[in-house]
Amino acid sequence: MTQPVKPSALTRFVVAPLRKVWRGLTSMRTALALLFLLALAAIPGALLPQRELNEQKTLKYIADHGQLGTWMDRMQLFDVFSSAWFTAVYVLLFVSLVGCLTPRTIEHYKALRTRPVKAPRNLSRMPRHITETVDGEPAEIAERIGGNLRGWRTEVRTVEPSKRYPDGAVEVSAEKGYLREFGNLVFHFALLSLLITIAVGKLFGYEGSRTLVADGDQVLCNTSTAVYDSFRSGSMVDGTGLAPFCIRIDDFEAKFLPSGQPEMYDAKMAYTTDVTKPGKEWPTTSVQVNKPLRIAGDRVYVLGNGFAPTFTVTFPNGETRTETTPFIPQSTQTMLSEGAVRIDTPAGMYPNEDDRRKHQVAIEGLFAPDAVFPHAELLDSASPVPNKPTVAVRVYQGDTGLDTGRPQNVYQLDQTLIDQGRLTQKVSVNLAEGADTTLPDGTKVRFDGYRRWVSVQVSHDPAQTGVLISAIVMVGGLVVSLMIRRRRIWARLVPVADAGERRTVVEVAGLARTDQAGWGDGFEEQARGLFQTGAAKTRAKL
Numbered sequence: 149m150t151q152p153v154k155p156s157a158l159t160r161f162v163v164a165p166l167r168k169v170w171r172g173l174t175s176m177r178t179a180l181a182l183l184f185l186l187a188l189a190a191i192p193g194a195l196l197p198q199r200e201l202n203e204q205k206t207l208k209y210i211a212d213h214g215q216l217g218t219w220m221d222r223m224q225l226f227d228v229f230s231s232a233w234f235t236a237v238y239v240l241l242f243v244s245l246v247g248c249l250t251p252r253t254i255e256h257y258k259a260l261r262t263r264p265v266k267a268p269r270n271l272s273r274m275p276r277h278i279t280e281t282v283d284g285e286p287a288e289i290a291e292r293i294g295g296n297l298r299g300w301r302t303e304v305r306t307v308e309p310s311k312r313y314p315d316g317a318v319e320v321s322a323e324k325g326y327l328r329e330f331g332n333l334v335f336h337f338a339l340l341s342l343l344i345t346i347a348v349g350k351l352f353g354y355e356g357s358r359t360l361v362a363d364g365d366q367v368l369c370n371t372s373t374a375v376y377d378s379f380r381s382g383s384m385v386d387g388t389g390l391a392p393f394c395i396r397i398d399d400f401e402a403k404f405l406p407s408g409q410p411e412m413y414d415a416k417m418a419y420t421t422d423v424t425k426p427g428k429e430w431p432t433t434s435v436q437v438n439k440p441l442r443i444a445g446d447r448v449y450v451l452g453n454g455f456a457p458t459f460t461v462t463f464p465n466g467e468t469r470t471e472t473t474p475f476i477p478q479s480t481q482t483m484l485s486e487g488a489v490r491i492d493t494p495a496g497m498y499p500n501e502d503d504r505r506k507h508q509v510a511i512e513g514l515f516a517p518d519a520v521f522p523h524a525e526l527l528d529s530a531s532p533v534p535n536k537p538t539v540a541v542r543v544y545q546g547d548t549g550l551d552t553g554r555p556q557n558v559y560q561l562d563q564t565l566i567d568q569g570r571l572t573q574k575v576s577v578n579l580a581e582g583a584d585t586t587l588p589d590g591t592k593v594r595f596d597g598y599r600r601w602v603s604v605q606v607s608h609d610p611a612q613t614g615v616l617i618s619a620i621v622m623v624g625g626l627v628v629s630l631m632i633r634r635r636r637i638w639a640r641l642v643p644v645a646d647a648g649e650r651r652t653v654v655e656v657a658g659l660a661r662t663d664q665a666g667w668g669d670g671f672e673e674q675a676r677g678l679f680q681t682g683a684a685k686t687r688a689k690l
Contacts, residue, residue: 173240174247182241183339189237193228196220200227200355200380204476204559238343245340249333256329264303264321267638267657274638274657276671282679286318286641286652293320293639293678300324300637313642320639331628338625342618349611354381354390359474361456362400362415362600369394369423370446370606391444391608393421398432400453400600404532408481412436415450415602419443445608452603455485457515457539458596463507464589467494474601475515476559483532487559488512490548505547509591510571512561513541515598519580527578539595540578545587546571635660639678654679 172178197206206226210217224231271277282289290304300322307317356376360366373379373387381387399416418430421444435441441448458472475487489511498504516529519538527540547570549562556562565571574587584594640655656675 170247173244174251175244176248179241179244179248179336182237182244186234186237186241189234190228192225193234196225196228198226198228200230203378238347242340242343245336245343249336249340252329253333256326256333259329260326264301264323265636266305267319267321267640271638271640271655271657274659276658276675277655278657278672278675279653279655280676280679281644281651281653283649283651285650286643289641289652289654289679290318290320290639296678297322297637301326315643317643318641320637320641322637323635325632325634328629328632328634331625331630331632333625335622335625335629338618338621342615342622345611345614345618349382349609349615351382351384353607353609353611354379354385354387355605355607356380357451357603357605359601359603360397361472361474362397362602363472364396364398364418367394367396367427368604368606370444371423376606391446392423393419393444393446394423394430395419395441395443395448395604396427396430397602397604400602402453402532402600408531410480410532413450413453415604417441417448419448440607445610447607447609449605449607450602451605454601455483455515455517455534455537456599456601457487457489457537458598459489459491459511460594460596461491461509462592462594463494463497464591465494465497467497469494470596472599473558478514479529481532482529483517484527484529485515486513487515488557488561490550490561492548492550505570507545507589507591508548508550509587509593510544510546510548510561511541511593512544513539515539517598525578534598537581537598538578541576541593541595542573543575543577543585543587543593544571545574545589545591633660637675637678 302322356379396418403411456474475485517534579595
């Protein structure tokens with residue numbers, strides 16, 4: 149007697165567990181669970197500030213929440229869509245869908261080539277069933293049934309004479325609804341395509357943001373990554389193949405509701421794809437929220453806006469320096485903004501390098517578009533509408549750190565320089581538009597007014613068309629899978645002799661593959677219409 153072959157240790161402890169894990173991973177249940185988990189994992193990305201969208205806001209959020217914010221940052225909750233755990237779920241879903249759809253596609257292909265199932269032995273046990281005796285030969289009635297089942301996959305079989313059917317019989321098998329599974333497969337393949345196109349977009353896409361003063365002077369040319377305040381790109385983008393174009397903000401208008409809520413932002417933007425073309429010849433367009441400028445395959449969005457106060461510093465020798473610097477809003481309801489300005493001395497005014505560093509001017513403070521003073525000299529803003537622009541500033545003299553080579557926060561002065569005494573406060577004052585103040589050494593600082601600034605984002609996503617097509621195909625496949633009904637019909641035609649006349653006993657049974665595809669209360673009428681003449685209206689219901 150042959151002894152059974154025992155599986156090897158490799159098969160038992162490696163191959164078998166891996167096979168089990170693979171079967172579990174590629175099941176439809178696992179794919180649905182991973183899809184739900186992916187949607188769940190995206191929630192923090194929608195609720196929490198993301199570093200790749202607004203780094204300053206993210207850093208402020210982390211600082212405001214202390215240790216909790218630090219731990220959230222370690223868990224990559226501020227970089228959700230590029231985090232290791234989100235990528236792991238994404239890849240697992242991709243693998244699960246591939247492993248799940250491959251065998252289902254093969255099975256569906258085989259099912260399309262398979263003949264309709266033979267009629268069961270006892271049709272009376274089917275959920276829907278009728279039996280009638282009609283005039284005519286079985287072959288004639290079978291042909292009539294086949295004609296009334298247009299759009300169905302039908303097959304007519306002849307049953308040889310036997311004890312059960314002494315004179316033989318004719319059976320008709322019909323199936324309908326294979327398009328349901330096809331729509332289901334299309335939906336899941338489109339989902340797979342959506343995942344692929346999103347991944348391709350992340351690999352070959354990029355996003356860059358830049359703050360521009362809306363005065364028609366500052367120009368952004370998409371020729372290098374260095375022109376952006378922040379630049380994020382996929383691993384396949386090195387910054388050398390950017391689409392060449394230039395944009396300029398000529399004007400910006402903001403409309404607000406009485407409550408202070410923004411109603412509409414409108415940026416007048418000039419643009420060109422010919423970087424050698426004079427600026428006066430550039431065409432202009434209006435860029436609004438959800439209405440980007442599409443140029444050279446990229447999209448230019450307006451993300452944020454604010455005020456940029458203009459200060460003029462007149463040094464003791466009569467030379468002047470004017471700076472317009474964006475201030476960042478503390479409140480979007482009133483647009484009370486804070487910021488800092490650093491101004492170097494005129495060239496040659498202080499030949500000695502140490503003397504020059506001692507006389508640089510720095511301004512730090514608040515800008516209120518509609519100034520009010522609720523508490524003595526404490527400045528606040530009543531609304532975002534610039535009815536009474538005013539600044540509350542502290543003016544410093546000394547080393548501003550302009551030529552140290554170290555990165556600095558553009559909205560705040562370096563507190564280290566102040567603590568070390570290298571930058572000392574000279575004046576703290578509120579200035580209305582056109583007002584000035586004088587420092588002890590005779591230097592004058594004047595608040596000239598303001599400009600609007602706009603934060604723009606340049607976005608390049610080569611897969612956006614693929615994402616749109618995949619989404620449309622997904623919806624189409626889902627509609628088909630929900631609308632199509634999977635059904636089967638069998639008819640058995642048995643000839644009988646009745647007073648010398650040829651008659652046929654007709655048995656018709658129907659079976660729905662799902663509860664949603666049920667026949668309803670009209671099955672008997674529909675079934676009789678199959679073997680009766682003049683049943684076009686009834687046939688349409690099947």
